[in-house]
Amino acid sequence: xxxxIVGSGGRxxxxxxxxxxxxxxxxxxxxxxxxxxxxxxxxxxxxxxxxTAALATFAHENKIDLTMIGPEAPxxxxxxxVFEQRGLKIVGPNxxxxxxxxxxxxxxxxxxxxxxxxxxxxxxxxxxxxxxxxESGEFGGEHDPVVIKADGLAAGKGVFVACDRLxxxxxxxELKRGVVAAEAASKIIVxxxxxxxxxxxxxxxxxxxxxxxxxxxxxxxxGEGDTGPNTGGMGSITDSSVxxxxxxxxxxxxxxxxxxxxxxxxxxxxRGILFVGLMLTHDGPRVLEYNVRFGDxxxxxxxxxxxxxxxxxxxxxxxxxxxSMGINWSSESSACVVLAAxxxxxxxxxxxxxxxxxxxxxxEHVSIFHAATTRGANGEWLTAGGRVLGVxxxxxxxxxxxxxxxxxxxxxxxxxxxxRRDIGRTRGHDLGAVS
Ligand code: AMP
Ligand code: GLY
Numbered sequence: 317x318x319x320x321i322v323g324s325g326g327r328x329x330x331x332x333x334x335x336x337x338x339x340x341x342x343x344x345x346x347x348x349x350x351x352x353x354x355x356x357x358x359x360x361x362x363x364x365x366x367x368t369a370a371l372a373t374f375a376h377e378n379k380i381d382l383t384m385i386g387p388e389a390p391x392x393x394x395x396x397x398v399f400e401q402r403g404l405k406i407v408g409p410n411x412x413x414x415x416x417x418x419x420x421x422x423x424x425x426x427x428x429x430x431x432x433x434x435x436x437x438x439x440x441x442x443x444x445x446x447x448x449x450x451e452s453g454e455f456g457g458e459h460d461p462v463v464i465k466a467d468g469l470a471a472g473k474g475v476f477v478a479c480d481r482l483x484x485x486x487x488x489x490e491l492k493r494g495v496v497a498a499e500a501a502s503k504i505i506v507x508x509x510x511x512x513x514x515x516x517x518x519x520x521x522x523x524x525x526x527x528x529x530x531x532x533x534x535x536x537x538x539g540e541g542d543t544g545p546n547t548g549g550m551g552s553i554t555d556s557s558v559x560x561x562x563x564x565x566x567x568x569x570x571x572x573x574x575x576x577x578x579x580x581x582x583x584x585x586x587r588g589i590l591f592v593g594l595m596l597t598h599d600g601p602r603v604l605e606y607n608v609r610f611g612d613x614x615x616x617x618x619x620x621x622x623x624x625x626x627x628x629x630x631x632x633x634x635x636x637x638x639x640s641m642g643i644n645w646s647s648e649s650s651a652c653v654v655l656a657a658x659x660x661x662x663x664x665x666x667x668x669x670x671x672x673x674x675x676x677x678x679x680e681h682v683s684i685f686h687a688a689t690t691r692g693a694n695g696e697w698l699t700a701g702g703r704v705l706g707v708x709x710x711x712x713x714x715x716x717x718x719x720x721x722x723x724x725x726x727x728x729x730x731x732x733x734x735x736r737r738d739i740g741r742t743r744g745h746d747l748g749a750v751s
Pocket of ligand 2: 534548549607610611612613614
């Protein structure tokens with residue numbers, strides 16, 4: 317079987333490793349563009365994820381049986397529609413269903429139409445209108461917190477959790493200065509600030525049929541104690557403490573089922589991986605956002621627990637038949653600690669020599685997923701981006717998983733490398749400065 321993974325991060329490396337580990341069938345893996353870690357187990361081709369036509373031609377020419385899309389941008393661009401028009405099997409939602417992630421205004425309206433609990437909000441069609449909404453007091457006074465979000469995809473740079481109106485105005489100024497693409501900021505969402513621990517609930521879905529993955533928690537801020545700017549994610553965990561059973565049932569009834577029913581009713585049945593980011597508030601779970609793909613670094617911590625053949629799951633999704641398929645997960649806990657480059661997230665330095673990878677790889681129950689690495693002229697490992705490696709481990713308790721991660725991480729070194737020592741120890745959320 318030939319499987320093609322589109323993307324180049326730790327998430328895609330974890331997907332490739334999980335396919336190899338969970339599947340017994342002979343399998344050839346392809347990846348575009350991939351990275352040096354992925355190249356150890358898959359054929360990598362330097363096709364950019366934005367070149368939908370070239371990716372489809374690659375799949376056709378290489379007789380790929382199944383394609384899996386990692387990042388959101390190609391899904392928002394309609395890669396699934398293009399592959400399907402060419403009769404190629406693919407895992408992911410089509411362009412219309414991908415709007416749940418690619419337009420926050422669409423997602424908010426969708427939640428309103430289907431009575432799915434989320435923060436109260438107002439969609440403004442210009443920065444000036446957003447400023448007027450702030451001044452109107454609809455979301456509190458000058459000293460109250462408020463959240464400002466750009467409508468479109470912004471690689472995590474379009475959400476501002478402001479402590480007060482001054483910070484909110486600064487966020488609007490940043491949007492005016494073009495911190496995210498003009499198209500992404502053509503609408504602005506002004507939103508009530510919620511408080512509580514966050515949880516990432518991911519599911520495999522075909523239409524109204526779905527299977528939940530173990531709930532995960534991401535740590536978005538760069539600094540320990542949830543301080544500093546937001547990042548793509550500095551670490552993640554799965555553990556029974558992330559989500560209790562009663563809340564899980566509530567999320568299924570109040571969020572997951574109405575979302576999938578709503579998609580089906582609106583003619584955009586959801587087929588692929590749905591990722592619901594939630595805040596567990598005093599008043600119950602509230603949706604912060606939808607993503608229409610695997611999370612990064614949640615996937616690294618989730619997939620190391622998968623026991624069912626991932627290729628079979630992907631095949632079933634692409635053929636719209638989850639049916640009675642059981643999906644098994646190990647009962648352990650897991651953690652992923654991201655090792656980041658100097659200057660990440662603002663201005664990561666690349667090209668540093670990574671030492672100690674071979675020693676770290678010898679640690680039992682540990683997987684090291686490459687997010688951004690390349691090979692130097694003499695075969696040495698070099699950093700090639702902001703988030704470089706995701707050191708991931710399972711353990712009978714979260715503590716065991718974490719100590720395995722940190723023991724392996726301590727073997728690895730490059731100048732300016734940094735990582736959080738408190739993954740799994742904080743709620744992963746804090747009200748703070750504009751992010
Ligand atoms: P989003 O991309 O919408 O998930 O937002 C990114 C992060 O911003 C979330 O993971 C939260 O930490 C924070 N955030 C988003 N919306 C809110 C909200 N309404 N209240 C508090 N924090 C929020
Ligand atoms: N870890 C959050 C995301 O993948 O969007």
